[in-house]
Amino acid sequence: MRFSTVLAATAFAAFTYAEEHVVKVGANGLKFEPSTITAAEGDHVIFEFYAKNHSVAQGAFNSPCKPSDGGFWSGFVPASGTTPNETTFMYTVANASAPIWVYCTQGSHCQSGMVAAINAPSTGNTLEKYINGSSLATENLSPTSAAGEGGMLMQGTSHSGTPSGSATPGASGAASTLNNGMAFTGLMSMFAFLMM
Numbered sequence: 361m362r363f364s365t366v367l368a369a370t371a372f373a374a375f376t377y378a379e380e381h382v383v384k385v386g387a388n389g390l391k392f393e394p395s396t397i398t399a400a401e402g403d404h405v406i407f408e409f410y411a412k413n414h415s416v417a418q419g420a421f422n423s424p425c426k427p428s429d430g431g432f433w434s435g436f437v438p439a440s441g442t443t444p445n446e447t448t449f450m451y452t453v454a455n456a457s458a459p460i461w462v463y464c465t466q467g468s469h470c471q472s473g474m475v476a477a478i479n480a481p482s483t484g485n486t487l488e489k490y491i492n493g494s495s496l497a498t499e500n501l502s503p504t505s506a507a508g509e510g511g512m513l514m515q516g517t518s519h520s521g522t523p524s525g526s527a528t529p530g531a532s533g534a535a536s537t538l539n540n541g542m543a544f545t546g547l548m549s550m551f552a553f554l555m556m
């Protein structure tokens with residue numbers, strides 16, 4: 361095989377492998393839809409924010425409605441009417457074996473069940489148990505980190521579009537940029553191959 365073919369095949373595989381999982385935040389009341397997300401390493405979970413004024417923060421199973429150390433944070437993303445704010449928050453799954461617990465930090469939305477999980481186990485520490493724990497939380501805290509931490513704030517749901525000027529690439533944002541870079545390399549390599 362020619363080198364360019366190998367490169368194109370590799371880059372193309374990397375590009376098509378990452379899936380996008382869109383989660384609607386507050387589109388139909390105080391909930392994430394879906395609230396159970398199954399995602400592979402490298403997949404993008406994209407949160408779309410509906411009215412009125414929600415957020416998404418990463419928490420820890422044992423301390424519901426509180427941010428986890430180094431967890432991701434979208435900041436508050438208000439919207440009105442029935443269309444979501446054009447700013448979305450993208451989290452790239454770094455470890456599909458580690459469940460990711462998330463909640464909305466607005467008012468008492470977390471206690472009201474506005475929580476979700478990425479790759480939650482079906483036994484033991486389940487989403488249902490996390491919801492029960494959240495309902496008993498005495499406070500609902502926002503992270504103190506900058507909005508966009510641990511992920512990427514962007515315009516629209518497609519990460520292949522041009523990220524906004526205010527995009528805040530965290531550790532996983534860098535991974536996304538890498539993916540785009542690889543996709544681009546893949547396309548260029550395929551052109552190179554076709555031209556041979």
Ligand SMILES: *[C@@H]1O[C@H](CO)[C@@H](O)[C@H](O)[C@H]1NC(C)=O
Pocket residue numbers: 413436438466467
């Ligand atoms: C959204 O909620 C946050 C936290 O309660 C608040 O600081 C912010 O002003 C709100 N934004 C709007 C537009 O209501």
Ligand SMILES: *[C@@H]1O[C@H](CO)[C@@H](O)[C@H](O)[C@H]1NC(C)=O
Pocket residue numbers: 435436437438439440445446447
């Ligand atoms: C969308 O959310 C951003 C915060 O990410 C906020 O500054 C902006 O005002 C919101 N847009 C609308 C139309 O509410």
Ligand SMILES: *[C@@H]1O[C@H](CO)[C@@H](O)[C@H](O)[C@H]1NC(C)=O
Pocket residue numbers: 455456457458459
């Ligand atoms: C991924 O998460 C699992 C479960 O928490 C953990 O045991 C493992 O060490 C993690 N892997 C990496 C590379 O961090």
Ligand SMILES: *[C@@H]1O[C@H](CO)[C@@H](O)[C@H](O)[C@H]1NC(C)=O
Pocket residue numbers: 486488489492
């Ligand atoms: C959650 O709480 C409900 C209502 O109290 C209870 O019926 C259910 O068994 C609890 N589930 C778990 C997994 O703790």
Ligand SMILES: [Cu+2]
Pocket residue numbers: 386390413414415464465466469474
């Ligand atoms: Cu909310």
